[in-house]
Amino acid sequence: xxxxxxxxxxxxxxxxxxxxxxxxxxxxxxxxxxxxxxxxxxxxxxxxxxxxxxxxxxxxxxxxxxxxxxxxxxxxxxxxxxxxxxxxxxxxxxxxxxxxxxxxxxxxxxxxxxxxxxxxxxxxxxxxxx
Amino acid sequence: xxxxxxxxxxxxxxxxxxxxxxxxxxxxxxxxxxxxxxxxxxxxxxxxxxxxxxxxxxxxxxxxxxxxxxxxxxxxxxxxxxxxxxxxxxxxxxxxxxxxxxxxxxxxxxxxxxxxxxxxxxxxxxxxxxxxxxxxxxxxxxxxxxxxxxxxxxxxxxxxxxxxxxxxxxxxxxxxxxxx
Numbered sequence: 560x561x562x563x564x565x566x567x568x569x570x571x572x573x574x575x576x577x578x579x580x581x582x583x584x585x586x587x588x589x590x591x592x593x594x595x596x597x598x599x600x601x602x603x604x605x606x607x608x609x610x611x612x613x614x615x616x617x618x619x620x621x622x623x624x625x626x627x628x629x630x631x632x633x634x635x636x637x638x639x640x641x642x643x644x645x646x647x648x649x650x651x652x653x654x655x656x657x658x659x660x661x662x663x664x665x666x667x668x669x670x671x672x673x674x675x676x677x678x679x680x681x682x683x684x685x686x687x688x689x
Numbered sequence: 690x691x692x693x694x695x696x697x698x699x700x701x702x703x704x705x706x707x708x709x710x711x712x713x714x715x716x717x718x719x720x721x722x723x724x725x726x727x728x729x730x731x732x733x734x735x736x737x738x739x740x741x742x743x744x745x746x747x748x749x750x751x752x753x754x755x756x757x758x759x760x761x762x763x764x765x766x767x768x769x770x771x772x773x774x775x776x777x778x779x780x781x782x783x784x785x786x787x788x789x790x791x792x793x794x795x796x797x798x799x800x801x802x803x804x805x806x807x808x809x810x811x812x813x814x815x816x817x818x819x820x821x822x823x824x825x826x827x828x829x830x831x832x833x834x835x836x837x838x839x840x841x842x843x844x845x846x847x848x849x850x851x852x853x854x855x856x857x858x859x860x861x862x863x864x865x866x867x868x869x
Contacts, residue, residue: 561753561795562709563729564837564844565868568751571849572864573735577856582812583868586706593734601706605797607867608815611806621815621865625824628863629743634734648704650801655709655716669720671770679772686777 561604566592580624582607586637596631598624600640603650609642616642729841739863746862748820749829751852753837753869754790754811756780766805768793779851780834787814788832795837795869810869829859835866 562585569579573595580596583589584604589597600607600620609617620640627638644650653659660668714725739746757764761773771793782788790811792804808814813832820828833855838844856864 560839561837562868564835564848565751565753565866567729567841567844568835568849568852569864569866570731570735571845572853572856573737575853575857576737577853577861578737578739578863579866580863581866581868585709585868587708587710588728589868591710592729593731595734595736599706603798603801605792605795605802605804605869606809607869608809608812611802611809614808617808617812617815618818621812621819622824624865625743625748625819628746628748629739631736634736644801648701650798651703651705651707653800654707654798655712657712657715657719660719665719672720675770675772679775682773682775683777 562588563592565589566594569594578628580627580631582620582624586639590635590637593635595634595636596627597635597637598627598640599637600642602642602644604654606644610644741862743825743863744823745826747827747829747860748816748825749856749859749861749864750784750811750813750816750832751835751864751866752790752811752832753795753835753867754792754807755794755834756782757789757791762793764791764793765803767799767803769799770794770796775836776834777836777838779836779848779855781831781855782834784813784817784828784830784832790834792869797869810867812865812867816865826862829856829861831855831859 562583566589569581573579581594582598584602584607586599609620755776762771764774774794816828819825
């Protein structure tokens with residue numbers, strides 16, 4: 560959801576004269592929405608600005624995004640960062656992969672999802688009627 | 690990989706960007722939710738060419754991270770998903786100082802990362818450094834926090850215009866939007 564929200568915001572800013580670049584890790588979601596410029600890092604969600612405890616990768620990633628602002632020749636310009644999360648790509652098989660979850664875990668996650676949704680609704684309601 | 694294609698140095702098949710939309714669709718179907726989520730999708734994409742050098746531009750940072758909220762449960766590092774830490778209106782913060790922002794309210798990869806270093810999702814200190822080094826003209830006076838809402842209508846009709854108004858008030862030329 561987060562990548563989609565950011566993509567919609569980038570489109571709105573760009574339509575109104577502010578140039579934008581999205582930094583993200585979910586390539587399909589951003590490109591399906593369609594944004595002017597996108598720096599894609601093939602990292603686990605939560606690391607769009609570089610590797611943890613690695614200031615050099617964080618610096619490189621932000622500077623690449625800044626360069627993309629001026630360098631993109633057309634909308635839907637995606638640049639993939641050359642940085643790698645790990646030499647072992649097996650981490651990519653885990654996120655929300657139903658084939659890797661046992662039935663008990665799926666049942667628990669359903670309960671947990673409903674519970675968190677209810678919490679979110681309460682937070683929203685409190686804001687609406689303080 | 691078929692035997693005929695061995696020896697070309699190809700990467701493993703799974704070493705490609707994760708197909709999140711497919712994964713998430715299958716995931717929620719398996720959890721019992723029968724109506725697949727409708728993702729935002731456009732064929733036309735706006736584009737504004739840069740009309741002045743980056744070194745003369747004012748750049749703002751947009752984040753989906755939330756300011757740390759004491760009393761709202763575990764917000765990390767290593768926190769499980771925490772909907773109590775969500776926020777529902779655009780907020781802004783002083784770009785000149787550091788802030789404690791967290792991402793426990795977002796669907797990050799909790800198996801392979803722990804949210805221990807906010808510089809991986811909130812590059813405000815890096816952007817400040819770029820301003821001081823002259824890579825950009827200057828950093829905008831404020832960064833902005835953008836709520837992630839399941840409702841497209843809320844995002845498009847309320848949150849995006851509010852974000853634009855704040856960027857325009859700060860006379861921003863360019864924005865970096867960091868997703869989580």
